[in-house]
Amino acid sequence: MEKIVKLASENGIVIFSKSTCCLCYAVQILFQELRVHPLIYEIDHDPEGKEIEKALTRMGCSGPVPAVFINGKLVGSTNEVMSLHLSGSLIPLLRPYQA
Template sequence: MERVNELAKSKAVVILVKTSDCMCHSIKSLFYDMGASPAVYEIDRDPRGRELESALQKLGCKPIVPAVFIGGRFVGSTKDVLAAHLTGSLKEMLIAAKAIWF
C-alpha cells in the first residue's frame, strides 16, 4: 500500500494501468484530451506489479485497472472517472489539483 501512496502523490494525476486493457487506454485518452498530462504506471510491466494489484484490491478497485488518483486522492476506476466527467466534477478536480488550467 505504501508504494501505491507514493505513486499517487508523484504527480497531479496518476493512472495505474495494464498495457493490454482497452479501458486503460480510453481513460488515458480522456485525460490527455482534457489537457492533463498524467503519470502512467504500467503495473503489468512492473517487477512489483502483483504487490500493486493487491494494494489496489484493498482500496476497493473493481476492476483493478485503471486506477486513477488526482491530487494524491483515489478517484476510482473507469465508471467513477466517467461519472465524474459527465457531472463536470472531473474537470473541477483537475483544476483543484493544478493538472489543468482554465
Template sequence: MDRVRELASKKAAVIFTKSSCCMCYSIKTLFYELGASPAIHELDEDPYGRDMERALRALGCDPSVPAVFIGGRFVGSSKDVISLHVDGSLKQMLKDAKAIWF
C-alpha cells in the same frame, strides 16, 4: 500499499493501468484530451505490479485497473471517472489539483 501511495502522490494526476486494457486506454485518452499529462504506471510492466494490484484492490478498486488518483487522492476506476466526467466535476478536480490550468 506504500508504493502505491508514494507513486500516487508524486504527480497531480496518476493512473495505474495495464498495457492490454482497453478501458485503461480510454481513461488515459480522456485525460490527455482534457489537457492533463498524468503519470502512467503500467502494472504488467512493473516488477512490483502484482503487489500494487493487490493494494489497489484493497482500496476498493475492482477491477484493479484503471485506478485513478487526483491530487494524491484515490478517485476510482473507469466507471467512477466517466461518471465524474459526465457530471462535469472531473475537469474541476483536475484544475483544483493543478493537473490542468484552463
C-alpha cells in the same frame, strides 16, 4: 502499498494501468483530451505488479486497473472517472493540472 501511496502523493495525477487494457487506454485518452498529462504507471511492467493490483483492490478500486489518483486521493476506476466527467465534476478536479 507504499509504492502506490508514494507515487500518488508525489504526482498530481497518476493512472495505474496495464499496457493491454482497453479501459485504461480509454481513460488515458480522456485525460489527454482534457489537456492533462498524468503519470501512467504500467503495472504489467513491474515485477511487483500482482501485489500492486491486489493493493489497489484493497484500497477500494472497483477494478484493479485503471486506478486513477488525483491530488493523492483515489478517484476510482473507469466507471467512477466517467461518472465524474458526465456529471461535470471531473474538470474542476483536473483544472490545476491542465496544460
